[in-house]
Amino acid sequence: MPKKNPLPVEDLFWKCDPGKFTFNTTDEVPSLQEIVGQDRALKSIEFGLGISNNNYNIFVLGETGTGKGTSVKDIVEKKAREEPVPDDWCYVYNFSNPDAPKALSLPPGRGADLAVQMDDLVESLRRDIPKVFESRDYEKHRDEILEGQQERTKALFFRLEQKAIEKGLLLKKSVSGLSVVPAKDGKAMSQADFDALPKDRKARMEEDLTLMQEKLSDVIREARVIEKETKERINSLDREVVQYVVNPRINELLDGFREFSIVVEYVNMVKEDVFASIDDFRPREEVPMALGAFRLQRPEPTFERYKVNLIVNHKGSVGAPVVFETNPTYYNLFGRIEYRVQLGVATTDFTMIKAGSIHRANGGYLIVNALDILRNIFVYDSLKRMIKNGEVSIEDVWEQYRLVSSSTLKPAPIPVNIKLVVIGEPFIYYLLYNLDSEYRKLFKVKADFDNVMPKDDNNIRKYSYFIAARCREEGLLPFDRSGVARIVEMGCRLAGDKEKLSARFNEITNFVVEASYWARLANAKTVTGEHVEKALHEKTYRNSKISDKLTDYIKEDTIMVDTDGKVAGQVNGIAILDPGDYAFGKPSRITASTYMGDSGIVNIEREAKMSGKIHNKALMILSNFLQERFSRKFPLTFSASLTFEQLYDEIEGDSATCTETYAILSSLSGVPIDQSIAVTGSMNQKGEVQPIGGVNEKIEGFFEVCKAKGLTGRQGVVIPRRNVKNLMLKKEVVDSVRDGRFAIYPIDMVDEGLEILTGAPVGERGPDGEFPEGTVNSLAEKRLLSLSRTFKEFSRPAVQKKAAAKEPNSGNDSDKKN
Numbered sequence: 087m088p089k090k091n092p093l094p095v096e097d098l099f100w101k102c103d104p105g106k107f108t109f110n111t112t113d114e115v116p117s118l119q120e121i122v123g124q125d126r127a128l129k130s131i132e133f134g135l136g137i138s139n140n141n142y143n144i145f146v147l148g149e150t151g152t153g154k155g156t157s158v159k160d161i162v163e164k165k166a167r168e169e170p171v172p173d174d175w176c177y178v179y180n181f182s183n184p185d186a187p188k189a190l191s192l193p194p195g196r197g198a199d200l201a202v203q204m205d206d207l208v209e210s211l212r213r214d215i216p217k218v219f220e221s222r223d224y225e226k227h228r229d230e231i232l233e234g235q236q237e238r239t240k241a242l243f244f245r246l247e248q249k250a251i252e253k254g255l256l257l258k259k260s261v262s263g264l265s266v267v268p269a270k271d272g273k274a275m276s277q278a279d280f281d282a283l284p285k286d287r288k289a290r291m292e293e294d295l296t297l298m299q300e301k302l303s304d305v306i307r308e309a310r311v312i313e314k315e316t317k318e319r320i321n322s323l324d325r326e327v328v329q330y331v332v333n334p335r336i337n338e339l340l341d342g343f344r345e346f347s348i349v350v351e352y353v354n355m356v357k358e359d360v361f362a363s364i365d366d367f368r369p370r371e372e373v374p375m376a377l378g379a380f381r382l383q384r385p386e387p388t389f390e391r392y393k394v395n396l397i398v399n400h401k402g403s404v405g406a407p408v409v410f411e412t413n414p415t416y417y418n419l420f421g422r423i424e425y426r427v428q429l430g431v432a433t434t435d436f437t438m439i440k441a442g443s444i445h446r447a448n449g450g451y452l453i454v455n456a457l458d459i460l461r462n463i464f465v466y467d468s469l470k471r472m473i474k475n476g477e478v479s480i481e482d483v484w485e486q487y488r489l490v491s492s493s494t495l496k497p498a499p500i501p502v503n504i505k506l507v508v509i510g511e512p513f514i515y516y517l518l519y520n521l522d523s524e525y526r527k528l529f530k531v532k533a534d535f536d537n538v539m540p541k542d543d544n545n546i547r548k549y550s551y552f553i554a555a556r557c558r559e560e561g562l563l564p565f566d567r568s569g570v571a572r573i574v575e576m577g578c579r580l581a582g583d584k585e586k587l588s589a590r591f592n593e594i595t596n597f598v599v600e601a602s603y604w605a606r607l608a609n610a611k612t613v614t615g616e617h618v619e620k621a622l623h624e625k626t627y628r629n630s631k632i633s634d635k636l637t638d639y640i641k642e643d644t645i646m647v648d649t650d651g652k653v654a655g656q657v658n659g660i661a662i663l664d665p666g667d668y669a670f671g672k673p674s675r676i677t678a679s680t681y682m683g684d685s686g687i688v689n690i691e692r693e694a695k696m697s698g699k700i701h702n703k704a705l706m707i708l709s710n711f712l713q714e715r716f717s718r719k720f721p722l723t724f725s726a727s728l729t730f731e732q733l734y735d736e737i738e739g740d741s742a743t744c745t746e747t748y749a750i751l752s753s754l755s756g757v758p759i760d761q762s763i764a765v766t767g768s769m770n771q772k773g774e775v776q777p778i779g780g781v782n783e784k785i786e787g788f789f790e791v792c793k794a795k796g797l798t799g800r801q802g803v804v805i806p807r808r809n810v811k812n813l814m815l816k817k818e819v820v821d822s823v824r825d826g827r828f829a830i831y832p833i834d835m836v837d838e839g840l841e842i843l844t845g846a847p848v849g850e851r852g853p854d855g856e857f858p859e860g861t862v863n864s865l866a867e868k869r870l871l872s873l874s875r876t877f878k879e880f881s882r883p884a885v886q887k888k889a890a891a892k893e894p895n896s897g898n899d900s901d902k903k904n
Contacts, residue, residue, distance in 0.1 A: 090842050092802065092829035098815045100584040102574040104567035104615075106543070107550060111564035111612050117555035121157045122548045123539025123589045131158065134531030135165050135451075135505065140473055141528055143506040145456070147515040148535025151592035155455075155509055157535075159410055162451045162507060167405035172449020175398040175500055176201065177436050179391040181355045187395075187436035189498040190348055195401035200349065201394035203339050204356075208392045211360065214331045215367035224327055228320060235316035239309045246298075246305050253294040257302070264306070266298040324364050332360055356392055363387075390437055397421070397441035398448065406450035411443040414454045416464045419443050420472075421480040423495055439497055444478050448502050456510025456518075469506065473528050478502050538586040541578060545587055549574050549594075556595055562602035568615035573597060576622065579782065579814040597621055619817070629668035633787070636672055641794040645732055647673045648761035649795045655679065655753030657843070658764035659730070659745040660784040660803070661737065669780060671787020673764055675731040676742065678749035680869070682877050683725030687712075687750070690729035691737055698738030707740075708747055710771050711836075716867050718855065723874040726750055740768040741778035744804075748840055755865035759843045762801040763831070764788040773836040777808040782815055789819050789828060797822065802829030804839045 109115050121128060127148070134144035148154045174197025177187040192200060218224055247257050256269035268275040268291055283291065336357050343349040360367075366387035400407070411418060421442035425432040443452060459465045464483050472478050477499040485494065508529065515532065518525040539545055550570045557564055565573070576597055580588035588594065600621035605613040639645040647658060659676045662669055689705045691697035705728070713722060728746050730737060744767040752759045766784050768776040778784075785803045792801040810832050822828040833839045837848040840862060849861025857864035 090829070090831060092823075092831055093810065093813075095820060095824045097810055098813050098820050098823060098830060099817075100575065100578055100814060102546070102571040102578075104571040106546070107567040107570060109550070109567065111566050112550060112554035112557055112570065113564045115550055115554045117558055118548060118551035120548075121153070121160075122552070122591075123545060123587070124152075124157065124535055127154070127157075127533045127535045128161070130531055130533035131161055134507075134533065135162065137531075140476065140503075142531050143473065143529045144508070144531040144533055145515050145529045146507060146509045146533045146535065147512045149537045149590065150511070151590040152535040152537055153589070153591045154533075154535040155453075158453060158507055158509060158533075159408070162453065163408050166408045166450055169406040169450070171400050171403045172406060172503075173398075174198065174396065174400055175441075175445060175448070177395040177397060177439050177497055178352055179393075179436055181359055181391075184391075185495055187439065187495060187497045188352070189500050190352065190394075191500075192346065192349070194403060195399075196343075196346075197394070197396050198399050198401045200343065201396045203342070204392060204394045207335055207339055207356075208389050210335055211332065211367060212389070215328055215364070216369045218327045218331055219324075219368055221327075224323070227323055231316055231319050231323065235312055238312050242305045242308055242312075246301060249301070250298050253298065254291065255294060255298055264302060266295055266302055268295070321364075325361050328361065328364055328367075332357060359391070390435055393437050395437045395439055397439060398445050407447050408451045408453070409443045409447035410453045412455075412458075414443070414458050414465055415462045416468065416483055417442065419454075419465060420468060420478060420483075421445055423480060423482060423497075434495060436495060436497070439480055439495070442478075442480075444472065444502060444504065445500065447504055448478075448500070449504070451505045451507060453507045453509065456508045456514045459508070460514070470524055470528055472502060472504075473506065474524075476501060476503075535589070537589050538581040538583065539589050541581075541583075541585050541587045546574055549577060549587065552591065552594065553598055556598045557602070560599065562599065563605050563611065563613050565598075565601075565613040569601065569613040569618050572615035572618035573601075575814070576618070582779075582782070582812050582814075584811050584814065597625075600625065626668070630670065632663070632665060633668070633670040633672075633790070637790050637794050640673065640791050647675055647791060649792050649801055650798060651761050652758035653761055654756055654758045655749055656761065657745045657749045657752070657759050658761060658788070659742045660764050660766045660788055661730075661739075661742070662780040662783055669783050671780065671784035673788050673791050674733060676728070676745050676749050677731055678726060678728050678746070678753040680724060680726045680750065680753045680873075682873050682880075684723050684877065685725040686722075688725065688727045690727055691733065696733070696736050698736060700740050701738055701742075704740035704743040704768065705746070707769070707771055708743055708750070711747065711769070711773060712750070714771065715773075715863070716870050720871055720874055722870055723877050724870055726753070739778075740776075741766050741784075743767070743769045744775060744836055744839055747836055748843055751840060751862060751866050752844065754869045755862045756869070757844045757846050757862050757865065760800070760845065762792075762798060763804060763843055764802075765804045765839060765843070767804065767806045767833070767836075767839070769836050775806045775808070775833050775836055775839070777806045777812070781805055781809040781812050785813075785830065786816060786819055789822070792828065793822075797827040799827050801827075802831055804831045804833055804842055807832035807834050 127146070131144060131146070134142055146154050146158050171194040173191045173193055174195065176190050176192070176197045178190055180186050180188050190197070190200075243257070250257055250266060251269070254269055255266050256274055258265050258267045258274055268280055270276075270279055280288070280291075336353060340350060340353055343353070366389070419442045421444075422440050423434055424438040424440060425434045426438070427433075459469065468483075479499040480497045482494050506529075512534075518529075550565075553565050553570055553573060556562065573594065574587070577587040577594055578584060580590060580593055597618065601613050601618040604620045604624070605617040608617070610617065636645065640647045648656075649658075655678045657676050659674050660671045661674055663672050664670075687705060687709050689697060689702065692702050692705070716722060728749065730742075745765040747769065748759060748765060751757075764784075766778055766781065768778055770776060785805070788801075788803050792798075813830070819828065823830065831839070831842050833842070840848050844862060847858070847861045849857040849863040851857055857867060
């Protein structure tokens with residue numbers, strides 16, 4: 087009988103020796119100040135941040151929980167502190183085109199200075215200009231101009247009136263204005279008196295009326311010219327007196343901004359607008375209304391156009407900005423134009439332009455999540471456009487989709503110099519890289535965070551520093567050496583490799599927090615290994631309802647899985663179920679039936695469309711393995727069916743290839759298989775056993791079933807030897823192996839596992855090309871030969887009948903041809 091060689095206990099688990107730590111508790115060790123185990127990613131980020139080309143933006147990829155977000159933020163902030171502070175940005179009123187506000191760039195802090203000084207300027211003008219108009223000198227000069235106008239106008243009409251009197255006419259005022267009418271006794275002549283005049287006098291008077299009416303029109307035009315000149319003189323006077331207030335204050339403001347030509351140009355335009363809008367600064371006057379004693383004040387003028395809308399203020403900042411936008415909607419990134427609603431009408435102006443994260447990160451770094459920018463409409467394409475054009479525009483992005491276009495502001499675009507850092511999952515990176523040609527041009531730096539790191543003394547020591555940092559930052563109990571050692575062991579389990587440690591530090595943090603909770607609940611002063619073990623047990627219990635239910639079904643024989651006895655053509659396989667929060671192994675019964683026919687191996691799951699491509703490939707490998715082994719002397723002509731019993735979900739993967747091989751060989755040879763041993767492992771066409779994933783969960787899953795049904799000491803699991811380095815089994819399994827109640831069998835070739843399961847030699851071909859008598863291969867080959875001959879005999883009459891049916895037809899055809 088072949089000898090079984092189970093793994094020794096020391097190969098089932100790597101134990102971290104607490105003695106390698108020199109501290110008593112983590113209170114004695116420093117906090118971790120660096121990023122651990124990500125040398126490749128850190129060098130990529132350093133390269134991307136160091137190169138100034140706008141197309142060398144960075145995509146940081148890695149599994150969730152590897153700390154890539156926190157790490158990137160820390161690295162970028164550290165580099166940004168050494169860089170210069172970028173300029174302030176503000177929007178101001180465009181006096182030549184009010185719908186297109188101008189953008190001004192000023193050194194850090196100067197934008198805020200300009201905004202404050204402009205507010206002070208307007209306030210002082212509103213206070214001092216009305217005083218000028220209320221001064222006696224101004225009123226005296228203004229009265230002189232008005233009196234001069236009145237005298238000139240009065241003289242014009244006096245001369246005209248004298249001429250009219252000389253001709254027997256009179257100037258008459260009416261609602262419609264002045265007119266020339268015939269006079270009689272110093273009064274306007276009635277129509278009856280005019281009609282009674284002699285014909286010749288009447289004709290002469292009509293000529294005089296026409297002539298004087300023309301002269302009246304000339305006088306009125308001349309009076310209007312005098313009025314216009316008077317108004318110009320008053321405006322000139324207003325401008326002259328206002329200059330004494332405006333110019334000193336404007337010059338005082340300009341003295342601080344002489345080196346900025348764009349500010350000088352803007353302030354000069356402000357000055358010209360002030361002179362053109364002097365009436366806005368005059369004292370308010372009450373306007374009488376027609377309805378009794380009520381009076382209406384002149385509308386309050388607005389001075390919003392003189393404000394400075396400071397959208398980016400770097401006053402007091404240190405280094406370049408770093409913005410981590412957690413909600414990258416279009417408006418949060420690119421800014422927006424807000425509206426105010428009054429009496430049902432929405433209005434806006436340049437003071438309601440609001441900056442986005444891109445404006446605040448301009449001259450520095452913007453960090454966003456890849457999935458977030460893809461979820462939000464317009465964002466991804468707009469970011470690419472921003473990088474290509476080197477500028478950002480604030481606009482109403484929904485305007486193009488409205489049925490009725492509404493007028494709005496078109497602020498001037500702002501040049502941007504920004505390094506974009508996108509954080510995302512690997513599948514998003516490769517999706518964009520392969521489907522978007524522009525992406526490859528704009529994101530040329532890939533920083534790939536690994537989820538594991540080497541298990542050396544340096545990284546183990548850094549694990550203790552990390553635990554100390556979490557304890558200090560979150561107010562947790564300190565860990566002693568046994569607690570730290572157990573956390574390191576769990577890091578090794580998460581990595582799935584005895585020579586690796588997990589870099590998924592969020593998972594490590596969860597264990598640290600939960601272990602501290604259970605230690606505090608036990609009134610302990612430090613967290614020990616027992617508390618960490620308690621945290622692991624409780625977490626498993628919280629998440630293992632589905633696993634426990636399935637184990638109960640197997641124990642009740644609702645799901646049929648044998649853990650004792652021997653059956654031909656039946657093997658226990660193990661699948662991995664992962665609902666998301668907890669992965670576990672689920673034993674399944676795999677059966678094979680072999681019979682006469684020429685269909686080959688039929689995968690029932692495939693026929694029912696319940697298997698994936700990898701599983702279908704594994705069945706083809708199995709078929710070719712059998713062909714290579716047994717069809718040297720005769721062609722294989724048989725039918726076989728394989729199925730996972732009581733499987734109601736789709737199956738995928740190749741980890742059951744060895745199990746399915748054993749089921750078919752057992753069915754062919756008639757040699758029963760030990761049901762107390764489960765199998766997992768993939769294989770190639772040469773019969774070499776290949777490693778699989780989830781080996782710990784699979785072993786523990788079958789162990790739980792065996793424990794529920796009763797451990798006999800004969801139970802165990804066959805695994806690929808290449809998976810031994812991945813074993814980090816839980817304490818209960820290790821203890822059972824130590825006590826001889828469970829076993830793990832590593833194999834390199836598929837035949838090794840068959841001998842363990844059957845207890846019979848598999849057999850190899852000898853020099854004569856035959857398998858040794860009585861071996862599994864010999865029995866299987868004999869069965870295959872028998873099935874092939876029997877099928878051939880049954881098929882021969884049908885072939886002969888078919889051939890006979892063709893012979894008369896062929897003879898008749900030849901006769902017809904002859």
